[in-house]
Amino acid sequence: MRILKIVLSSFITIALVYSLNRSWNFGKPIPPLGKFLDPFHGFWKNAESKNDKPADVHLKGLTGEVSILYDSAMIPHIYATNEEDLFFAQGYVTAFHRLWQMEFQTHAAAGRISEILGSAAIDFDRGQRRLGMVYAAKNSLAEMEKDAQINLLASRYTEGVNAYIHTLTYDRLPIEYKLLDYAPEDWTPLKSGLLLKYMAKTLNIGDKDFEMTNALKLFGKETLDLLYPDNEKVGDPIVDNPNGWKFKPVALEGVAPATEPELVQINTLEKSEPDIGSNNWAVAGSKTASGSPILCNDPHLELNLPSIWYIIHMNAPGYNAMGASLPGSPCVISGFNDSIAWGETNAQRDLVDWFKIKFKDKSKNEYLSDGNWKKTNKVIEKIIVKNASPYYDTVVYTHQGPITYDETFHADSEKKYYAFRWVAHDPSKELITFYLLNKSKNHGDYMKALDNYSSPAQNFVFASVSGDIAMRIQGKYPVRRKDEGKFVLDGTKTFNEWQAFIPNDQNVMYKNPARGFVSSANQYPTDETYPYYVTAPNFEAYRNRRINQRLGEMSKITPQDMMSLQADNYNLKASESLPSWLALLDPSKLNAAEKNAYEKLKSWDYFNQINSEGASYYEAWLHQFFPMIWDEIENSKIPLPYPTSYTTIKLIKEKPDLRFFDIQSTPEKETITDVARKSFSESVEEIEKWKKEKGKEPTWAAYKDSYIQHLARLEPFSYHVIHGGNGSIVNAHGKRNGPSWRMVVSLEKSGVRAWGVYPGGQSGNPGSPYYNSMLDVWTADRYLNLHFNTTAPQMQNFSFAHQTLKSDK
Amino acid sequence: MKLVYQILATAIVCFLVQIFLPWWTMALVAFAFGYYFNLGSGAAFLAGFVSVGLLWFAKAYSTDLATQSILTEKVNRLLPLNVFVMMVIVGGLVGGFASMTGTIVKGKKQARYY
Numbered sequence: 001m002r003i004l005k006i007v008l009s010s011f012i013t014i015a016l017v018y019s020l021n022r023s024w025n026f027g028k029p030i031p032p033l034g035k036f037l038d039p040f041h042g043f044w045k046n047a048e049s050k051n052d053k054p055a056d057v058h059l060k061g062l063t064g065e066v067s068i069l070y071d072s073a074m075i076p077h078i079y080a081t082n083e084e085d086l087f088f089a090q091g092y093v094t095a096f097h098r099l100w101q102m103e104f105q106t107h108a109a110a111g112r113i114s115e116i117l118g119s120a121a122i123d124f125d126r127g128q129r130r131l132g133m134v135y136a137a138k139n140s141l142a143e144m145e146k147d148a149q150i151n152l153l154a155s156r157y158t159e160g161v162n163a164y165i166h167t168l169t170y171d172r173l174p175i176e177y178k179l180l181d182y183a184p185e186d187w188t189p190l191k192s193g194l195l196l197k198y199m200a201k202t203l204n205i206g207d208k209d210f211e212m213t214n215a216l217k218l219f220g221k222e223t224l225d226l227l228y229p230d231n232e233k234v235g236d237p238i239v240d241n242p243n244g245w246k247f248k249p250v251a252l253e254g255v256a257p258a259t260e261p262e263l264v265q266i267n268t269l270e271k272s273e274p275d276i277g278s279n280n281w282a283v284a285g286s287k288t289a290s291g292s293p294i295l296c297n298d299p300h301l302e303l304n305l306p307s308i309w310y311i312i313h314m315n316a317p318g319y320n321a322m323g324a325s326l327p328g329s330p331c332v333i334s335g336f337n338d339s340i341a342w343g344e345t346n347a348q349r350d351l352v353d354w355f356k357i358k359f360k361d362k363s364k365n366e367y368l369s370d371g372n373w374k375k376t377n378k379v380i381e382k383i384i385v386k387n388a389s390p391y392y393d394t395v396v397y398t399h400q401g402p403i404t405y406d407e408t409f410h411a412d413s414e415k416k417y418y419a420f421r422w423v424a425h426d427p428s429k430e431l432i433t434f435y436l437l438n439k440s441k442n443h444g445d446y447m448k449a450l451d452n453y454s455s456p457a458q459n460f461v462f463a464s465v466s467g468d469i470a471m472r473i474q475g476k477y478p479v480r481r482k483d484e485g486k487f488v489l490d491g492t493k494t495f496n497e498w499q500a501f502i503p504n505d506q507n508v509m510y511k512n513p514a515r516g517f518v519s520s521a522n523q524y525p526t527d528e529t530y531p532y533y534v535t536a537p538n539f540e541a542y543r544n545r546r547i548n549q550r551l552g553e554m555s556k557i558t559p560q561d562m563m564s565l566q567a568d569n570y571n572l573k574a575s576e577s578l579p580s581w582l583a584l585l586d587p588s589k590l591n592a593a594e595k596n597a598y599e600k601l602k603s604w605d606y607f608n609q610i611n612s613e614g615a616s617y618y619e620a621w622l623h624q625f626f627p628m629i630w631d632e633i634e635n636s637k638i639p640l641p642y643p644t645s646y647t648t649i650k651l652i653k654e655k656p657d658l659r660f661f662d663i664q665s666t667p668e669k670e671t672i673t674d675v676a677r678k679s680f681s682e683s684v685e686e687i688e689k690w691k692k693e694k695g696k697e698p699t700w701a702a703y704k705d706s707y708i709q710h711l712a713r714l715e716p717f718s719y720h721v722i723h724g725g726n727g728s729i730v731n732a733h734g735k736r737n738g739p740s741w742r743m744v745v746s747l748e749k750s751g752v753r754a755w756g757v758y759p760g761g762q763s764g765n766p767g768s769p770y771y772n773s774m775l776d777v778w779t780a781d782r783y784l785n786l787h788f789n790t791t792a793p794q795m796q797n798f799s800f801a802h803q804t805l806k807s808d809k
Numbered sequence: 810m811k812l813v814y815q816i817l818a819t820a821i822v823c824f825l826v827q828i829f830l831p832w833w834t835m836a837l838v839a840f841a842f843g844y845y846f847n848l849g850s851g852a853a854f855l856a857g858f859v860s861v862g863l864l865w866f867a868k869a870y871s872t873d874l875a876t877q878s879i880l881t882e883k884v885n886r887l888l889p890l891n892v893f894v895m896m897v898i899v900g901g902l903v904g905g906f907a908s909m910t911g912t913i914v915k916g917k918k919q920a921r922y923y
Contacts, residue, residue: 005850005913013840013906017833020899034903037896038832039869043884047876170831175880179887716886767880 023181025118025387031179041171043178046767053801054096058808059163062088065806067792069799073784074762074770077313077799079792086316087153087330089805091160091187094310098327098764099164100174101306103184104711106191106328109198110134111383116180118386126393127269129381130404133201135397136425137193143427144189150431154189157330161187175766176712182386192431195328200424202276202301204456204475206537207352210264210418211641213487217261218640226651227643230535231524234646235545238459238520239471239508242527249479249531250500256484257496264418264488265638266411269404276301276737277540278345279547279566279730281519282463282470284512289556292748293463296562297334297343298739300732303708305717305772307760309334309741313788314438321438322788324741324756327764331434334743336754338790339441340464341745345520347457347473348536350480353498354418355400355491364396364403364417368492374399400491401425419491421498423476428454443468443511450474451504459520465747471518472509473525477502480533502532517551519544521730541646542572542728559755562744567781568730574618575606577649581621584676597684608700608731609724615700619726620687624679631664645728652676700724706735708759708775710766717766721759723779731781742783755783812856815846819860819908824868835861835900836907843911850909857908862901869896 020034036042054070066089067079076093080086095102107113111128113121128134144150165184177183216224278299285291301308312332313322323335334343359376360366366373376396383391396403400419405411429452436449446462450472453460457475462468478485478498489496508526510518521544525534550565582601590598597617604614626648633640643651651658656672663670663678670678687698696702701722710717725731725738732738738759745754759778763770777784787798796802819842823835839857848856870893873881884892 002913002916006910009850009906009910009913013836013903013910016903016906017836020903021833033895033899034832037865037892037899038827039865039872039896040827041832043880044869044872047872047880049876049879714887716883766883767876769879 029118029180032181035170036178041169043175043767045171046175046178046765048763048765048768050769054803056804056806057167058806059088059092059167060808061159061163062805062807065804068093068803068805069792069795070801070803071787071795071798072800073311073773074800075311075313075784075786076762077787077789077792077795078315079795080316083316083319084152084156086314086319087156088160088163090312090314090325090330091157091162092164092805093312094325094327095161095164095187097762098306098310099161099184100176101711101764102161102187102191102195102328104176105198106194109137109194109201111381114383114385114391116182116386119388119391122383122385122391125383126381126391126409127404129383129393130395130402130409131201131205131269131420132397132402132404132422132425133194133197135379135402136197136200136422137190139425139427140196140429141190141193143429144193144431147429147432149435150429151189153330153435154192154431157192158187158189174764179714180712192329195326196430197424199326200456202456203346203458204349204351204424205422206348207350207354208537208641209352209354209486209488210266210268211639213259214263214638215640216259216487217263226655227647228641229647231528232539232541232644232646232650233524234541235523236548237524237526238473238544239510239526240513241510242529244510245506245530247506247531249506250502252479252481252499254481254495256481257490259487260490262416262488263638264416266405268639269410276346277522277543277732279519279521279543279732279739280343280345280459280461281517281547281551282341282461283517283551283554283557283562284469285467287516287551287555287557288746289558290746290748292465292746293467293469294557294559294562295336295341295343295461295463295469295745295747296566296743297345297461298566298732298742299334299344299346300737301740302736303706303733303738303740303759305708305710305719305760305766306764307740307758309758309760310762311756311758311786313786315790319439320790322754322786323743324758329434330431331438333434334741335438336743336745336747336752336788337438337440338752338788339466340437340446340462341747341752341754342437342440342446342463343461343743344458345461346522347459347475347525348522348539349457349475349477349525350485350535350537351423351455351457351475351477353400353421353485354488355398355421355496356488357398357400357403357417357419357491359417367398369399370492370494398491400497418488423457423478424455426454426476428476430455442466443470446470447472459522459525461518461520463745463747465749465752468512469518470509470511471520473507473520474504474509475507477507477532480535482533483535484533486535506532515552519547519551521547538644540728541644543730543732546570546572546730559744559746559753563742563755563781563783565730566739566742566744567725569608569724571606571608571615571618571726571729573645573649573728574604574615577622577652578604578606578618580653581625581676581680584673585680586677593688594681594684597680597687607724608726608729610699610701610722612700612724613698615726616698616703617683617687619700619704620683621680624683624686625676628663628675628679629661632660635664704735706733706738709736719772719775721775721779739778742778744783752788754786754788756786757783811846811848812852815842815848815853815856815908816860816863818842818846819856819904820864823861823864823904833903835864836903839904839907840911843908844915845911847912847915849912853912854905854909858901858905860908861904862897865900866893866897869893
């Protein structure tokens with residue numbers, strides 16, 4: 001009897017300890033509760049107070065001592081005695097604040113999320129691998145390893161990250177590891193490569209080749225040109241330099257062969273939203289109050305926590321740069337030093353092609369190219385899955401790239417195969433560009449730095465203390481014949497492939513233009529005299545015009561004026577469309593709610609401010625109106641491209657009898673007037689429903705309900721914010737995307753002054769007061785003063801904590 | 810009185826041990842004192858539950874105060890139960906069963922009938 005009791009009681013105790021020491025998944029993941037709730041080591045240890053300061057540490061691998069001063073925003077100012085230690089320290093502090101995010105993002109890039117989250121992520125992971133993300137990162141890594149300088153900074157950064165990882169015990173692990181019950185692995189230079197490919201995927205993977213091919217077959221060429229013009233010819237291009245292109249362009253022989261009409265039935269992977277874009281500009285001293293140039297940058301990305309950006313100040317002999325860095329990559333990415341400032345927006349360009357492959361047989365071992373059967377390369381991808389056995393996926397590569405979609409992946413009934421060619425697959429060395437930019441002294445240095453840059457293609461804005469401003473649209477661009485790359489291509493002939501790239505010195509660029517400013521906002525890159533064919537999935541049509549109009553009319557510009565412009569909420573799209581839409585309504589036939597909406601819209605000033613109700617009614621209307629117009633596309637069983645807002649608005653005004661205005665599901669033949677009225681009624685109904693549910697008036701910020709989400713989509717670690725703006729507005733803050741980093745730099749001879757902010761905080765720890773400490777500053781359109789002092793003693797006044805990294809030999 | 814002694818002794822030693830060692834080592838401590846005090850199943854369970862539960866609660870509460878509940882309220886929204894309640898149940902159950910096992914293993918001399 002006693003034995004039984006002993007056995008039973010011991011069993012219960014041991015079973016309890018065992019089951020509370022591991023994670024479970026009952027539909028919802030449960031962390032290891034004993035470990036997690038333990039107040040000595042569990043999540044409680046991740047809670048921090050404002051007074052917690054980083055402590056001094058001894059680290060193996062440093063050559064000397066490194067001083068890190070943290071200012072009141074927890075921005076590290078690193079003072080090292082050489083660059084080797086500088087990059088080591090950057091790796092260390094970045095990991096100190098952002099380790100989980102760094103690893104999670106690179107796991108996502110590499111298609112390894114199933115390892116952490118389980119089988120629900122297999123489709124995502126397969127997609128990443130089938131797009132060749134790891135293949136691309138490995139190609140870049142091989143190139144990086146050839147360059148001693150990149151090798152040094154990537155490996156020192158890696159050592160710094162690992163020095164931090166090796167100091168970790170369970171109690172100091174970031175909370176996400178404790179929640180999801182796993183541990184960090186060592187950092188590698190490949191992970192830095194993966195991060196840059198992750199950015200390339202966010203920014204440069206856009207294409208609509210399948211959709212355009214289908215549209216060509218269904219609608220014909222004439223309609224295609226009407227709905228999807230190459231150039232909407234709206235506003236100024238980024239670089240307007242008519243007849244200024246004095247070089248002999250690379251020409252390809254022949255003309256692009258006509259696309260064979262066909263239908264492609266593929267459920268394509270999720271694409272990045274057209275809202276992802278950015279603004280940057282620089283004004284010359286002739287236009288500013290101080291007489292010195294001012295440079296501004298605000299990249300618009302999906303807004304997540306921990307933030308995509310991490311502010312850092314890096315100082316060593318010959319090196320003094322500050323700005324936004326990407327956790328996982330060495331150097332400052334968008335920033336300034338004591339001589340220059342630079343920033344990026346995305347360059348819209350078609351950098352993707354799909355080549356139709358003819359396999360010899362079902363085995364897919366050989367494919368046809370110029371009349372010969374070539375061997376494919378089959379890569380077996382092993383996807384490790386949490387709490388399950390690994391998933392094996394075979395990806396077939398041709399010389400063009402991976403066959404992303406096949407009968408096992410997103411193309412069940414499809415018997416056609418397309419090889420994915422993407423410029424980011426090619427060897428590249430972005431890191432050297434940022435390293436050189438960080439150290440640039442003048443325009444010549446900036447040009448040399450950019451000569452090394454290929455992907456993701458960006459519009460690099462530049463300004464210097466010496467008074468120059470410049471813009472360069474840098475990337476690796478295939479030379480294309482007219483219309484080439486808009487549709488799927490025949491992969492059996494190398495004639496159709498990328499044969500040459502535009503030489504660096506023939507890329508679109510200029511310096512000190514007469515108008516006194518340079519700017520880019522993802523619009524069409526250049527004037528029509530540029531001798532290369534330019535195409536892209538879309539070009540921005542509104543932000544760029546508002547920015548250029550404002551910059552053109554402004555003078556005696558101060559940094560505060562520039563901050564106001566970054567926060568500008570003027571809705572140019574609404575001002576160009578709403579009056580003509582309202583004219584389609586018959587006010588005498590509206591019900592009470594509609595009448596109220598009509599009046600709100602009529603009296604609206606076209607600013608998407610926090611309290612504008614007109615903005616809510618406009619955006620809700622547009623949200624009903626466009627899908628109703630393009631119902632043929634919306635309801636199509638095969639993928640078709642959407643015309644842009646600009647083209648849609650133009651067609652509403654200019655082609656009221658367009659056949660697309662008919663709503664297909666009704667027997668009647670609708671005109672644009674019918675569609676406008678119907679969509680208006682539905683949008684008002686939607687807002688009335690919203691009002692009833694929320695019990696408040698539909699002010700814009702409340703109706704928009706912007707959300708900044710934790711990367712693991714944990715609701716308690718995410719925030720709803722009240723903020724104006726929207727896509728296509730200079731303050732491009734939509735529901736999930738927006739200005740992810742705002743920077744204003746005044747390049748004064750007496751010393752560079754700079755301001756910056758992003759929606760988040762320096763710490764990636766949800767238990768830190770610095771997790772979201774910049775969020776309210778950002779939402780109020782205010783900025784932090786970026787203290788930029790060249791020596792550690794000068795920084796003392798602004799510093800909140802001083803940490804010394806000591807060499808432990 | 811012995812019950813109070815066991816609670817205090819377990820809590821103090823657990824506190825010292827837990828600073829350095831993983832959470833489950835408190836089960837070994839609770840077991841040891843269950844064995845030493847040998848109060849019988851019910852009382853031993855109560856002592857183990859209360860000592861670990863109280864210790865964990867006190868430690869967590871001090872962290873919560875020092876950090877102005879910055880993480881507590883977030884984790885509260887992640888878990889189905891209030892974290893303090895959950896933590897006391899988790900720590901208490903393990904401490905309680907461990908202590909009970911201790912007293913059963915030692916057993917009462919007169920109860921030995923084999």
